[in-house]
Amino acid sequence: MDWNIFSLLTIDGLVNGSMYLLAGLGLVLVFSVTRVVFIPFGSIAVYAAFSLAAFQAGNVPATIGLVVIFALLATIVEVVSLIRKHDVKRIPKAILCWGILPLIPCALAWGVVKTQAPEYALLIASILLVVPVGPLLGRIVFQPIANASVLVLLIVALALEFVASGLALFFFGPEGIRTNSLVSGSLSFGSVTISAYVMLVILSAVVVSVLFFFLFGRTLMGKALRATSINRTGARLIGARPERTAVIAYSVASLLAGFIGVLMSPQTTFYYDSGFLIGLKSFVAAIIGGLVSYPITAIGALGVGIFESFASFWNGELKEAIVFGLLIPILLIRSWLASGGEEDEEDHE
Amino acid sequence: MIWRNPKVWIIPLVVVIAFLPLLVESYTVSLINEIGMSTLVALGLVMLTGSGGVTSFGQAAFVGVAAYTSAIVTTKLGLSPWVGLLAALALTSALALVIGALTLRMGGHFLALSTIAWGICVPIIFGSITYLGSHTGILNIPAIHIGDWSLGTPARMYYLVWILVGLAFLLSFNLMHSRTGRVMRSLKGGGTLLASFGADMYRARVILFVYAAVLASLTGWLYAHTYRYVSPSAFNVEVGIEYLLMAIVGGVGSLLGALAGSAVVLELQNILQDFLPLVTEYANHLTVIVFFIIFIVLMQFGRNGVMGGIKSWLESRGYSTSKVKKGPFLDDGDVALAGREKPAKGSRILSSKNLIKQFGGLTAVDDVSFDIDAGDIVGLIGPNGAGKSTMFNMLTRTLKMTTGSIEFMGHDISRQSQRKVACMGMARTFQHVKLMGSMTLLENVALGANVRTHSGVVRDVLRLNKKEEAQIFHEAMRQLERVGLADRAYQTAGQLPLGSQRILEIARALASDPTLLVLDEPAAGLRHQEKIELGTLLRKLREEGMTILIVEHDMDFVMGLVDRLIVMNFGSKLTEGTPDKVRVNKDVQAAYLGGTHE
Numbered sequence: 021m022d023w024n025i026f027s028l029l030t031i032d033g034l035v036n037g038s039m040y041l042l043a044g045l046g047l048v049l050v051f052s053v054t055r056v057v058f059i060p061f062g063s064i065a066v067y068a069a070f071s072l073a074a075f076q077a078g079n080v081p082a083t084i085g086l087v088v089i090f091a092l093l094a095t096i097v098e099v100v101s102l103i104r105k106h107d108v109k110r111i112p113k114a115i116l117c118w119g120i121l122p123l124i125p126c127a128l129a130w131g132v133v134k135t136q137a138p139e140y141a142l143l144i145a146s147i148l149l150v151v152p153v154g155p156l157l158g159r160i161v162f163q164p165i166a167n168a169s170v171l172v173l174l175i176v177a178l179a180l181e182f183v184a185s186g187l188a189l190f191f192f193g194p195e196g197i198r199t200n201s202l203v204s205g206s207l208s209f210g211s212v213t214i215s216a217y218v219m220l221v222i223l224s225a226v227v228v229s230v231l232f233f234f235l236f237g238r239t240l241m242g243k244a245l246r247a248t249s250i251n252r253t254g255a256r257l258i259g260a261r262p263e264r265t266a267v268i269a270y271s272v273a274s275l276l277a278g279f280i281g282v283l284m285s286p287q288t289t290f291y292y293d294s295g296f297l298i299g300l301k302s303f304v305a306a307i308i309g310g311l312v313s314y315p316i317t318a319i320g321a322l323g324v325g326i327f328e329s330f331a332s333f334w335n336g337e338l339k340e341a342i343v344f345g346l347l348i349p350i351l352l353i354r355s356w357l358a359s360g361g362e363e364d365e366e367d368h369e
Numbered sequence: 370m371i372w373r374n375p376k377v378w379i380i381p382l383v384v385v386i387a388f389l390p391l392l393v394e395s396y397t398v399s400l401i402n403e404i405g406m407s408t409l410v411a412l413g414l415v416m417l418t419g420s421g422g423v424t425s426f427g428q429a430a431f432v433g434v435a436a437y438t439s440a441i442v443t444t445k446l447g448l449s450p451w452v453g454l455l456a457a458l459a460l461t462s463a464l465a466l467v468i469g470a471l472t473l474r475m476g477g478h479f480l481a482l483s484t485i486a487w488g489i490c491v492p493i494i495f496g497s498i499t500y501l502g503s504h505t506g507i508l509n510i511p512a513i514h515i516g517d518w519s520l521g522t523p524a525r526m527y528y529l530v531w532i533l534v535g536l537a538f539l540l541s542f543n544l545m546h547s548r549t550g551r552v553m554r555s556l557k558g559g560g561t562l563l564a565s566f567g568a569d570m571y572r573a574r575v576i577l578f579v580y581a582a583v584l585a586s587l588t589g590w591l592y593a594h595t596y597r598y599v600s601p602s603a604f605n606v607e608v609g610i611e612y613l614l615m616a617i618v619g620g621v622g623s624l625l626g627a628l629a630g631s632a633v634v635l636e637l638q639n640i641l642q643d644f645l646p647l648v649t650e651y652a653n654h655l656t657v658i659v660f661f662i663i664f665i666v667l668m669q670f671g672r673n674g675v676m677g678g679i680k681s682w683l684e685s686r687g688y689s690t691s692k693v694k695k696g697p698f699l700d701d702g703d704v705a706l707a708g709r710e711k712p713a714k715g716s717r718i719l720s721s722k723n724l725i726k727q728f729g730g731l732t733a734v735d736d737v738s739f740d741i742d743a744g745d746i747v748g749l750i751g752p753n754g755a756g757k758s759t760m761f762n763m764l765t766r767t768l769k770m771t772t773g774s775i776e777f778m779g780h781d782i783s784r785q786s787q788r789k790v791a792c793m794g795m796a797r798t799f800q801h802v803k804l805m806g807s808m809t810l811l812e813n814v815a816l817g818a819n820v821r822t823h824s825g826v827v828r829d830v831l832r833l834n835k836k837e838e839a840q841i842f843h844e845a846m847r848q849l850e851r852v853g854l855a856d857r858a859y860q861t862a863g864q865l866p867l868g869s870q871r872i873l874e875i876a877r878a879l880a881s882d883p884t885l886l887v888l889d890e891p892a893a894g895l896r897h898q899e900k901i902e903l904g905t906l907l908r909k910l911r912e913e914g915m916t917i918l919i920v921e922h923d924m925d926f927v928m929g930l931v932d933r934l935i936v937m938n939f940g941s942k943l944t945e946g947t948p949d950k951v952r953v954n955k956d957v958q959a960a961y962l963g964g965t966h967e
Contacts, residue, residue, distance in 0.1 A: 057478075057482075161665055164669050165668065168668075169478075170478040171424055171478050172668060172672070174478055174481055174482070175424065175481075175613070175617075175668065176664075176668050176669075178426070178610055179614075179661040179664045179665050179668070180661070182607065182658075182661045183658050183661045183662055186655070186657050186658035186661070187658060189651060189654045190651060190654065190655070190658070300485070300489070307482065335497075337496070337497035338493065338497050340489065340490075340493050341489070341493040341494050341497070344485075344486045344487075344490050345486070345487075345490050347482070347486040348471065348472065348483050348486050348487065351472070351475060351479045351480075351482055351483045352471070352472070352474075352475065354479060355474070355475035355476055355479040356474075358476065358479070
């Protein structure tokens with residue numbers, strides 16, 4: 021392997037690693053608040069990528085249909101649960117929050133197409149359009165079983181991922197898409213040429229993760245979020261509201277997913293089912309961080325990206341197998357660390 | 370009411386099953402075969418998830434390994450499918466042993482995640498090896514032959530599939546109602562519980578995991594020779610999740626859940642596949658969507674599955690669904706289990722020498738020494754935070770000490786595992802009762818006899834364990850009589866009030882024929898009347914010569930019971946002596962009443 025190939029692979033790995041990094045942060049956030057391993061995260065990124073592709077082709081994205089359906093379901097679920105609790109007074113607010121609010125980005129998206137808005141508006145519209153998806157799915161699928169074991173939540177999350185990617189096929193079709201690049205040009209450092217796009221990706225990953233670290237690692241809101249995951253009842257007692265913090269976490273995660281979709285789609289071809297592997301690989305990164313630590317997740321994500329890139333150079337076919345094979349030793353170490361050498365767990369599911 | 374007797378149904382059922390392929394069309398027979406094949410995998414998952422608490426998303430990988438193995442043996446090597454079966458069984462169980470040995474020490478969701486990892490890896494590896502036909506897979510696999518009789522049609526395959534399914538259920542039922550199986554069924558109680566009756570959680574999990582993989586490999590073999598081709602996509606992680614879906618739909622609380630789940634899931638899939646193409650061009654994918662939506666709804670509203678539903682329906686109508694109706698082998702002849710050799714009264718049983726335990730900067734137990742002799746009833750008491758529980762955990766070896774040593778029956782057990790010490794004759798109970806609520810009282814107590822018996826998985830599966838089972842249940846019944854719970858032997862333990870559960874735990878400990886019985890706060894949380902009953906039992910045990918160490922917070926409870934008290938406060942031993950001496954000790958009064966003493 022000569023220096024050129026090495027640098028090429030490293031840069032390629034860093035780009036993918038940036039994607040896993042952003043996704044990993046989202047997964048850690050959602051897990052640390054809800055204990056849900058949010059595998060459908062990748063599919064939300066796919067929705068964003070397809071939205072952008074539709075915008076660039078001058079079409080109204082089919083994502084709107086998805087969001088409307090989710091909003092409708094969430095409203096029904098919320099209203100039914102309110103009626104069951106005989107809390108009829110809160111129904112109008114529920115309809116507003118779960119039924120009307122998610123439609124605002126849809127209206128925006130529709131407006132963007134009709135007014136032939138500038139390029140950057142398309143990007144923002146694509147990201148905003150998928151922001152409601154996470155919280156809505158969370159409300160429909162996970163809130164009713166919020167107290168279930170991590171394992172039950174994981175099984176449901178996996179099932180949800182297949183629903184999410186199945187819906188993507190339904191709404192976007194089987195063809196892969198790639199969007200127009202946001203930036204062009206490149207810079208040379210000696211023999212190594214780095215395109216502006218690559219630098220943009222890496223830079224955004226760095227900025228977002230630093231932001232993330234300060235926002236959720238250090239602030240009171242971050243602490244409230246984490247308290248919720250450790251003990252829902254306890255968090256409620258000190259005034260944090262699990263349902264609300266979950267909505268925040270899912271929204272931020274969706275925002276990140278949207279960002280990833282928009283950021284990566286010029287370089288990577290997205291298919292309706294690309295989300296599964298993006299979700300799982302970011303998840304490997306998140307596992308390296310023990311699903312709790314943001315900085316270690318960041319390092320893990322870049323590691324997975326670079327590892328994957330070198331693995332694909334060594335054997336393209338086995339690339340995925342190698343990456344997931346890596347998961348087993350990581351899990352062993354993590355499990356050992358989590359139990360602190362001795363174990364006394366009781367799973368009453 | 371002759372039809373209420375299940376035996377009346379067996380003959381017509383067998384007749385229907387035997388002639389079914391002649392009665393329905395070939396397409397339906399294929400579907401029924403498919404249900405049978407999936408049932409095998411689901412059966413393994415029901416046992417793994419329902420009993421072992423281990424969720425595997427990767428069973429399809431084992432099916433795949435077996436299918437590919439038999440495919441290669443028959444196509445590339447030109448050998449008989451029966452050789453293929455042996456090779457498939459051998460390779461799959463070897464693989465399961467390796468994967469299981471590596472991953473089964475992990476806890477809860479880490480383990481489940483690892484199954485996703487190898488569940489994804491295995492089919493990718495199939496697809497990348499040219500020898501295995503890459504993504505196309507292996508074609509032209511021969512049919513199974515019995516002599517000259519070819520099982521090339523679904524109607525003929527039907528008999529093989531369902532004989533294997535029947536056999537699998539029989540063997541699995543045997544297993545679950547045996548020494549090994551009872552340990553497996555208590556896996557959800559955690560490693561400490563298992564070790565308390567001398568069983569190893571890791572070992573039980575590995576055996577269960579390999580057993581489930583063997584069932585999956587049968588499916589793989591049948592698959593390869595039914596469809597006559599194998600390709601990687603048939604064994605990917607989505608398929609693995611579908612198998613899990615079947616187990617959960619059917620209900621992991623009952624072995625029959627595997628059959629119910631496979632039937633419901635595959636029939637539903639079949640209906641959807643017939644119906645959806647009329648509506649849309651993406652019918653296959655819509656099937657998947659509908660499917661997983663049903664799955665999610667099920668996880669939200671009915672995690673007990675079909676069998677769980679049937680069970681609670683039957684119970685609501687007054688039928689008992691408890692499996693064991695009467696003591697299975699109680700009437701057999703010579704049924705006493707060999708007892709342990711008991712030390713002479715007054716000889717040293719346990720001595721703790723200068724035990725110190727530090728948690729970081731905090732010294733929880735500071736230089737505590739004491740001895741227990743055979744026939745003693747000793748109380749270890751102290752106010753909250755005195756270090757009693759830490760002491761208890763060090764003695765029973767669930768916690769490592771910082772320095773000091775413990776001798777039990779003349780052996781240094783300072784470095785021994787909790788399980789070893791249990792095998793040596795130290796039996797314990799739990800402050801937070803650890804019983805298997807879905808097992809009967811008798812079965813719970815039978816767990817205690819685990820240390821005194823030896824039957825392994827092979828003997829248990831093949832029912833070669835009859836004599837020992839009879840001994841175990843005889844012993845369990847004897848202990849239930851001893852503690853006064855014999856009349857409720859066939860109820861499930863979950864139905865008992867806390868006081869009786871504590872007593873049941875003591876019966877379980879007694880079933881190990883212990884040299885030393887260590888009770889962890891037996892009176893905690895008990896009502897007055899329950900405390901009296903517990904006291905009566907312990908007094909009875911004392912008269913029978915049992916050596917007992919009671920770690921207790923409730924001073925009144927132990928006062929009238931013990932020969933000797935050891936009082937701890939702030940991690941140190943405050944004093945030691947007869948109850949009367951301790952009662953008048955100024956330091957003890959101060960510790961308990963918080964009085965001033967100078």
